[in-house]
Amino acid sequence: MVKPIVAIVGRPNVGKSTLFNRLVGERRAIVQNEPGTTRDRVYGTAEWVGVEFTVIDTGGLQEDDEIVSDPEATETYIAQQTREQASAAITEADVIVFMVDTTTGPTAGDAEIATMLRRADKPTILASNKADSVGRRDLVFEFYELGLGDPIGISAYHGNGTGDLLDKIVENLPDAEEEEETEGPKIAIVGRPNVGKSRLLNALLGQERSIVSDMPGTTRDSMDTQIEWEGEPITLIDTAGIRRRGRVEHGIERVSVMRSMRAIDRADVVLLLIDATEDFTAQDLHIAGYVEEQKKGLVVVVNKWDLVEKDSHTMELYRKRAQHQLDFMAYAPVVFISAKLGLRVGQAIDAALTVIIERNKRVSTAQLNKVLKDSVAKHQPPSRPGKWIKFFYATQADTSPPTFIFFCNDPKQIHFSYRRYLENELRDAFGFQGTPLRLSFRSRRELD
Numbered sequence: 345m346v347k348p349i350v351a352i353v354g355r356p357n358v359g360k361s362t363l364f365n366r367l368v369g370e371r372r373a374i375v376q377n378e379p380g381t382t383r384d385r386v387y388g389t390a391e392w393v394g395v396e397f398t399v400i401d402t403g404g405l406q407e408d409d410e411i412v413s414d415p416e417a418t419e420t421y422i423a424q425q426t427r428e429q430a431s432a433a434i435t436e437a438d439v440i441v442f443m444v445d446t447t448t449g450p451t452a453g454d455a456e457i458a459t460m461l462r463r464a465d466k467p468t469i470l471a472s473n474k475a476d477s478v479g480r481r482d483l484v485f486e487f488y489e490l491g492l493g494d495p496i497g498i499s500a501y502h503g504n505g506t507g508d509l510l511d512k513i514v515e516n517l518p519d520a521e522e523e524e525e526t527e528g529p530k531i532a533i534v535g536r537p538n539v540g541k542s543r544l545l546n547a548l549l550g551q552e553r554s555i556v557s558d559m560p561g562t563t564r565d566s567m568d569t570q571i572e573w574e575g576e577p578i579t580l581i582d583t584a585g586i587r588r589r590g591r592v593e594h595g596i597e598r599v600s601v602m603r604s605m606r607a608i609d610r611a612d613v614v615l616l617l618i619d620a621t622e623d624f625t626a627q628d629l630h631i632a633g634y635v636e637e638q639k640k641g642l643v644v645v646v647n648k649w650d651l652v653e654k655d656s657h658t659m660e661l662y663r664k665r666a667q668h669q670l671d672f673m674a675y676a677p678v679v680f681i682s683a684k685l686g687l688r689v690g691q692a693i694d695a696a697l698t699v700i701i702e703r704n705k706r707v708s709t710a711q712l713n714k715v716l717k718d719s720v721a722k723h724q725p726p727s728r729p730g731k732w733i734k735f736f737y738a739t740q741a742d743t744s745p746p747t748f749i750f751f752c753n754d755p756k757q758i759h760f761s762y763r764r765y766l767e768n769e770l771r772d773a774f775g776f777q778g779t780p781l782r783l784s785f786r787s788r789r790e791l792d
Contacts, residue, residue, distance in 0.1 A: 346609055347389065348517045351400040351437035353461075355453045358445040359473040363500035364388065364401035367510070387605055389637065392510040397517060398605060400437065434464040439516045441509070442468055442492065443500075446475045449486050458490040467516035470495040471509055476502060528570075528577035529700045531693070532607045534635075535617035536627050540647040544617065544683040545569065545582045548693065573693055583607040608634060612703065612744070613641035613696040613778070620648045620662070620680070624669045632670055639745045639780045641699035642676040645692045650682035675771060676778050699778030703744045707774050712738050716750070719769040725762045733757050736788060747782040755785035 352360045368388030390399050434440065442461060444454050461468045472484040475497035484497040496512065498505035533541045549571065569580045583604040608614055614635045618628055635642050644666055652658065659680055667674040677699070679691045716738045725733040737751045748770070752758070767781050 346606055348397045348438040349400060349436060349606075350390070350397050350439045350441060350513055350517075351402055351434075352441045352443060353402050353434075353457060354443035355445070355451065355457070358443045359500045360443050361401050363441070363443060363471070363473065363498070363506070364399055366500055366503060366506055367399050387634070390510075392514050395514050395517065397438075397513070398609070431460065434460060434466060437466070438518050439513055440464075440466055440468045441471050441513065443471050443473050444487055444490075444495070446472045446480050446483050446497065449483065450489055454487075454490060458492055462491060468492050469509065469512050469516065472497050473500050475499060475505065528579060529612040529697070530568075530579045530581060530610055531696045532581040532583060532611035532614045532640075533617065534583050534604060534608060534614055534631055536619070536625065536631075539617040539619045540683040541617055542582055544615075544645070544647065544681070544689060544692070545580060547683045547686045547689045548580065573697070576697075578693070578697075581607045581611055605634065608638055608640060611640055613643065613699045615643050615645050615692055615696060616676075618644060618646045618666070620646045620652050624666065629669065632673055632676075636673050636780055639782065641696070641703050641745075641779045642673055643692060643695045643699060643778055644670065644676050644678045646678060646680045647683050649680040650685055650687060673780070675776065695778070702775055702777050703746065703779040705746060705774065705776065706743060707740050707746075707770075709739055711773075712740060712748070715769060715773045716766075719766060723765060725757070726759055727757060731757070741784075742782075745780050745782055746776055747784070749784045749786060751786050751788060753788055755787055758785045 352364055354360055367390040387398060387400050390397055440461060442457065444450065470487060470490065470492045472487050472495045475481045475484050476499045481497045484495050487495040496505060496509050498509055500506070533544060535541055549569065567582045569582070571578060571580060616628070616632055616635065618624065632642065632644075646662065646666070662680075663678045666678050667676075670676060677695045679688065679695050681688045681692060683689060716735060720735055727733045731754065733752055733754055735750060735752045739749055741747045741749050750758075750766070763783055763785075767783060770776065770781060
């Protein structure tokens with residue numbers, strides 16, 4: 345299922361990022377004490393009454409490094425950025441949350457965005473932020489003049505009114521898109537612009553299926569191509585490049601970012617292309633973080649390997665460096681290719697298909713509980729004095745990704761470090777190369 349997209353738009357400094365953090369911040373995958381969470385939070389997954397959707401913080405896509413020093417030019421710059429962000433969100437999102445600032449009242453910038461939204465004829469929810477007091481809540485009604493229906497008074501910082509806002513969002517979400525039936529697994533090719541995604545697709549197909557250009561961002565849409573690989577059908581999804589936060593320059597590129605995330609949502613396994621000639625970048629980590637958050641399989645594909653000066657140790661040293669950088673996904677296999685020359689490109693698909701097998705692996709209950717017993721014997725979980733943690737039972741609940749449930753006497757005491765320890769023990773025992781694992785801890789009452 346492809347999750348619907350909710351975009352938060354509005355003028356700068358109205359609280360878009362604060363609302364974004366409130367909507368997605370309680371999800372365990374992106375709380376601050378877990379690896380991979382230092383990425384720029386431009387997007388995330390929110391859930392309300394059992395409905396999941398992707399949230400886009402358009403404010404987060406604003407150019408951080410283009411501060412205009414000329415006071416007369418600043419207003420023009422802000423207006424241009426606001427139009428671009430709103431335009432991109434209108435194009436791609438399923439529901440728009442239009443944030444305004446209760447303390448300033450309606451402004452000319454608000455009116456301009458409201459006009460764009462009315463013309464777009466998409467579900468739009470007007471959220472009047474900073475309505476923290478009774479006096480301020482009375483000011484919310486001024487925003488009726490924007491012509492977008494009933495404004496909802498909220499405080500993104502304190503959380504007041506966000507439940508009503510979420511109810512309204514869910515009410516306006518479209519039904520989840522049904523995926524077109526395709527044979528075989530879906531493999532998405534993702535990465536920063538100009539790392540060779542389309543060239544890799546062409547090398548795999550043996551023909552110019554996609555436009556190949558040295559200009560970043562050539563591919564604007566995700567494109568699906570069905571092929572047979574050693575007699576088995578697979579679907580390749582070629583995506584637009586994802587720029588780091590400060591480099592997503594124009595509205596059309598912002599749209600491509602959203603479409604790339606949807607491609608990751610749709611995929612079973614993601615090929616993350618890395619440029620061997622450049623340093624491992626923060627954005628590479630950001631993309632991998634989103635893949636991990638969505639619990640998709642991952643293969644790190646180091647492209648342009650033909651341009652690297654190397655000896656017999658270079659490949660292994662690079663592999664270790666990549667796994668160190670991606671410490672929260674160190675289980676991902678690393679392959680080295682040259683898409684331009686067609687060297688070893690088949691290894692990327694072979695690795696992805698291996699990950700598919702690992703994602704669908706099932707472990708018997710007897711094997712699982714033996715590993716649990718041995719793991720606890722080697723390393724007892726940290727416990728409070730007089731409140732020792734005791735494990736009763738473990739079972740595999742699902743595959744793709746492999747999901748395990750551990751029953752114990754006090755799930756809340758299980759520290760993140762011990763979760764990671766148990767995950768590593770499962771990997772040592774059963775493999776699970778290239779795929780995230782889900783570990784859930786439940787109480788004895790739930791066992792009974």
